[in-house]
Every structure is written in C-alpha cells, then in structure tokens.
Amino acid sequence: MTTRMRSEIGEQPTALRATLDALLPRVDEVRRLGDQTRQLLFIARGTSDNAAVYGRYLTEARTGRLATLAAPSIATTYRRKLDLDGVLAVALSQSGRTEEIVETLTWAADCGARTVAITNGGPESPLAQAADLALCTEAGEEKAVPATKTYTTALAALAVLALGLGADVEPADLQRVPDAVEKLIHDPGDLDAVVEGLAGKPGVVVSGRGMAFSTALELALKLKEACYMHAMGLSYADLLHGPIAVVDADTPAILVAAGEGPTLPGTIALAERVTGAGAAAYGVGGGTGLAAVSTASLNGPDLPEWVAPLGLIVPGQLLTEALARRLGIDPDAPRGLKKVTQTD
Known part of the structure; x- marks a missing residue:
C-alpha cells in the first residue's frame, strides 16, 4: 500500500511547475x-522555519541584503514594539492559518515593516489577507502530516522572492527544478542501504552548511516527526565545535551538500573524519566527491547551489517515508502531531 506521504512526494514536480507558473x-x-526596504525579517515555525533558513542564506548570499529570523514571542508574548522601518517582513505558513504567525506579521506591519506572505492556504487565508503581497503556492491539498510538497513549493516562492530582490543568479535555473526533482524521485540513490543503516540506530546527526543547512534542519525534523529518531540538525561548523563527540558507531551522520559551491569541500572533509572515527557517514548530494567518501549515499539534484535545496530534500523525504515503514510506523499520521499547529 502506498502511503499518502509517498504519493505527495511524487506530486512535487507538478506542484513546483504550477507554483513557478503562478509566481514567476x-x-x-x-x-x-x-x-x-533595506533588509528582511523571516517569520515562521517548524517546517516553514527551515524554509526561512534557506530564504535567509539566499537573500544574504545573492542579494546582499541583511536577513534575520524573527522570534515571534517578541510580538505575541513579550508584546514589545520594535522599529521595523525599512524592513520587509516575510511570513511563511503552509496553511496560512497559524495564529501566531498571522499575529506576528500584523505586528511587523504595525512596527513599520512592509509585508509578504508565503502560504499554500490561498489568497483568502488569514495570512495572505494580512500581507501587502501574498505569494501563494500551488501545492494542492496536503493530507499527510509531514510536509513535503508544501515545503518544496515554499522554497520555490522564496527563490522567486530573491529574484524580485535582485539576486545575482540565472532565473532560468528555476525552470530546471521540476525535472531535477522528478529524476530524484525515480532514482534517489542507495535508499535501501541508508534505510538499513539507520533502522537500528536511536539517533543521527544531520549536517550541512550554507544553502544546504536548511535541508539538514528539515531532514532532521522529518526523521523526528515520522521515525521518532533523536535527530540533531546542525551546521557542520557548529558540529565541529563540540557536538561531533556524539557521532560514533551508534550515532551515524547524514551529510548534505549541493554538487557545487563553497561548502562542498568542507562537507567531504567531514565525511572523511566521520568514517575515519569508525562511524557511518551517509551522503545526500555532494556529487561524486561526497559519494566516494560516504558509507552509502543518496543522489542530489543536477542544479546550481542557489536552487539545489529544492531538490536536496527529496531523497531525504523518500528516506524518511521508507524508514518509517521499515520501523513499523505510519508516516502519514505521526503520534502527537496535527497538520496545523497553533502556539500561544
């Protein structure tokens, strides 16, 4: 029986094409x-917050604008007013109905920011209605609790946002994304080997840097949500500052990288260090260089670094779904989770 999560992973090429057609x-x-505006403030929680990490790196690396991640509790709990003149506040919510995110975007506008909503909830959703500009994704209804197609389409919307902010990239690269994702769905790499390598492990470290850091965070979240693993998502720079001590024969590492870019050599070096210490290192992306030094590896997209995260997460999604089934867990309905989470 095919899970909803697996079906929705397979719908991503279509969802991405529709989203790009609508937003470009x-x-x-x-x-x-x-x-x-001069700088950006990203407002999000959960999976959307991981998408916002990609938005932050993309904005700073490719548009030259300062970008930060908001702490919504400043607005909703501390109720502190800030000077946000010259700020473009970008709120992300898959449903567009998370009250904390809507309230924080409204607070940002009251503090002087211009506002953008990125949501799959449609133009009538509360978040879209609260924004100066709504970039509504076209993922269609997502029934499985772990987000897949709503995550990748949110990344697509962030890429369009970066284009509008003058990113020094080739816009045509975005049009290549749906085909690259489709290829990964059909050929994710050594999926069975990675599933078996993780199946008996209580925890895993997931690491990447730069543009790929968002993918590491999102994959770690998926493994927590759907497989109940103690998965730690870290920049490899932070990993090397101490937490690498937890990587051992019982705690493998998943290392994520685009097939090009300034963080790839460091990711390859980290894989060599992990395997040299007797632990397993599973590569995601990173081309032949990362695959050659990994215990087993999943394929990455044939895409430039700035759009690689739209494809890098896909083999991770497939891994999560397959590992959950291997562990006897229903990935469509993880315990304790709902599709829309409300926080105070």
Missing part, C-alpha cells in the same frame, strides 16, 4: 515592494 510573473511586484 509576479517578480516585478516583489521588486516594487522590495525597493521600499
């Missing part, structure tokens, strides 16, 4: 709003 014509709208 709106680059000029983003540009006009962005011209009124």
